[in-house]
Amino acid sequence: xxxxKQTELKKIAHLARLHPMQDVAKQCKDFNNLLxxxxxxxxxxxxxxxxxxxxxxxxxxPLRDDKVIEEDQSKLFxxxxxxxxxxxxxxxxxxxxxxxxxx
Amino acid sequence: MTxxxxxxxxxxxxxxxxxxxxxxxxxxxxxxPNSQACAIDLGLPGVLxxxxxxxxxxxxxxxxxxxxxxxxxxxxxxxxxxxxxxxxGYQISQHHGPIVDGxxxxxxxxxxxxxxxxxxxxxxxxxxxxSLHDDFQGQTGIDLNRAGxxxxxxxxxxxxxxxxxxxxxxxxxxxxxxxxxISDANMQEGSFRCDCNVSVRHQGQPLGTRTETKxxxxxxxxxxxxxxxxxxxxxxxxxxxxxxxxxxxxDPSTGETRVMRSKxxxxxxxxxxxxxxxxxxxxxxxxxDIRANLPELPWQTRDRLQKAHQLSxxxxxxxTSQTAIGQYFEAIIGYGVTPKLAxxxxxxxxxxxxxxxxxxxxxxxxxxxxxxxxxxxxxxGTISGKIAKNIFETMWNGTDxxxxxxxxxxxxxxxxxxxxxxxxxxxxxxxxxxxEQYRSGKDKLFGFFIGQVMKLTQGKANPQQLNGLLKKxxxx
Numbered sequence: 001x002x003x004x005k006q007t008e009l010k011k012i013a014h015l016a017r018l019h020p021m022q023d024v025a026k027q028c029k030d031f032n033n034l035l036x037x038x039x040x041x042x043x044x045x046x047x048x049x050x051x052x053x054x055x056x057x058x059x060x061x062p063l064r065d066d067k068v069i070e071e072d073q074s075k076l077f078x079x080x081x082x083x084x085x086x087x088x089x090x091x092x093x094x095x096x097x098x099x100x101x102x103x
Numbered sequence: 104m105t106x107x108x109x110x111x112x113x114x115x116x117x118x119x120x121x122x123x124x125x126x127x128x129x130x131x132x133x134x135x136p137n138s139q140a141c142a143i144d145l146g147l148p149g150v151l152x153x154x155x156x157x158x159x160x161x162x163x164x165x166x167x168x169x170x171x172x173x174x175x176x177x178x179x180x181x182x183x184x185x186x187x188x189x190x191x192g193y194q195i196s197q198h199h200g201p202i203v204d205g206x207x208x209x210x211x212x213x214x215x216x217x218x219x220x221x222x223x224x225x226x227x228x229x230x231x232x233x234s235l236h237d238d239f240q241g242q243t244g245i246d247l248n249r250a251g252x253x254x255x256x257x258x259x260x261x262x263x264x265x266x267x268x269x270x271x272x273x274x275x276x277x278x279x280x281x282x283x284x285i286s287d288a289n290m291q292e293g294s295f296r297c298d299c300n301v302s303v304r305h306q307g308q309p310l311g312t313r314t315e316t317k318x319x320x321x322x323x324x325x326x327x328x329x330x331x332x333x334x335x336x337x338x339x340x341x342x343x344x345x346x347x348x349x350x351x352x353x354d355p356s357t358g359e360t361r362v363m364r365s366k367x368x369x370x371x372x373x374x375x376x377x378x379x380x381x382x383x384x385x386x387x388x389x390x391x392d393i394r395a396n397l398p399e400l401p402w403q404t405r406d407r408l409q410k411a412h413q414l415s416x417x418x419x420x421x422x423t424s425q426t427a428i429g430q431y432f433e434a435i436i437g438y439g440v441t442p443k444l445a446x447x448x449x450x451x452x453x454x455x456x457x458x459x460x461x462x463x464x465x466x467x468x469x470x471x472x473x474x475x476x477x478x479x480x481x482x483x484g485t486i487s488g489k490i491a492k493n494i495f496e497t498m499w500n501g502t503d504x505x506x507x508x509x510x511x512x513x514x515x516x517x518x519x520x521x522x523x524x525x526x527x528x529x530x531x532x533x534x535x536x537x538x539e540q541y542r543s544g545k546d547k548l549f550g551f552f553i554g555q556v557m558k559l560t561q562g563k564a565n566p567q568q569l570n571g572l573l574k575k576x577x578x579x
Binding site for chain 2: 015053054057086091093
């Protein structure tokens, strides 16, 4: 596996909305050490083993009936955040954010 | 060299379930902010999503109607991105193994030709919440009522070559999802939203770079957004520039599209199988049950009505653009009204009035039981078509039946030959100058005499009879 470059690590951090890192060189080294661990895992012989989408692949997802069973708990939930107004959660202005990737 | 346009559409259809895709919170539109966002929708620690059976049924219903394969082991995946109205930091969607695989829709174009549009896939996913940018100074308000509402995202192949084809496809899809009862497809409320992928190329060349114009919410806007985008791309390339892959927004007030953001690669969504949800195994019996209970589909109804009632293709298409219209038409002719007359009145007066009042067809204040006698009175000669239009307006604004209105306003058509003859004579006597001109060759005055008789009878003279009798009187 090729080594992860610092520029790639910075992009990953951006996508994950992590704050800028202080010692990128060290972080990059640590990250590459992690990747080497995956290399070891990848080395395991899995010839002839079917891929799993889920550890319980043969079980099926239970389905529920289309019934409304939840009550309005917005008053309680709104206390979990620092800023609310008129029943909505307030966050820093998001309109200038070019990074929304919806849909 | 000629330019060729390539269009693919992604349509988000909001499924008409009572509760959300993975929680028992209500999906009712327009409720107080956040009153319908439960702990699961908010992604609070320790919650588990449980899939709504009805949403699965609806996706299968759609898939069987378009002749698609239903994926018998369908998987949910997490699509990761950050935005305040996505509380979990990921959207539960489908990536590999979407529930609906393939299929197609036949569209009809204005010149009478038809084309098959292949559908690549349709998958289930949850909607995000809503960001309110205008009402909170310098901040964004978040209403999560919509978070978790079930969507079916229907992805067409890039096989449409014009805005006309794109709109025909959308209209066909719109009428299908309504006919199947899987969505109200209300475009204003966002239950049927379209993303337009557009690129241009010289004929025979590989596909050009595409742009995606998001969330266009009317047929008219889709047409305009595509036309604008095609022209913009051609002008750009011809002046030496190149098209960037980017997401754009359509501005209805200017008719233009503008850049919203440059698209990150699909890989940046970091899709992975959702560990909270098991694969959904769908057996043959489940699919066959749904297939066996499909309603008559819009194109089947269209062909049947056209054949049974000798309607024009246009009339048959309009009458089956919504299930409610077709049912109304069939109810009217059930009363013995001539199909062509019924078709003309429904597609003309009735739909025109609904349009003018911004109403959906099912909201018509005149039901079939009250509408049919109006057409019967035209057919039995009690009233003329022109008078019927006036009565129609009165019926629209009230609850009276046609017979009550005819009686109350004295609108019964004059079909007594002697009475019409007497009025004709009166008109000829009073307009001897025009009569002389007519007889010396000025044929156009025929309309003038008709007008005079209608004026005296307040429009009530039977038009066919009047025509014949006037001609006779003038020519003798």
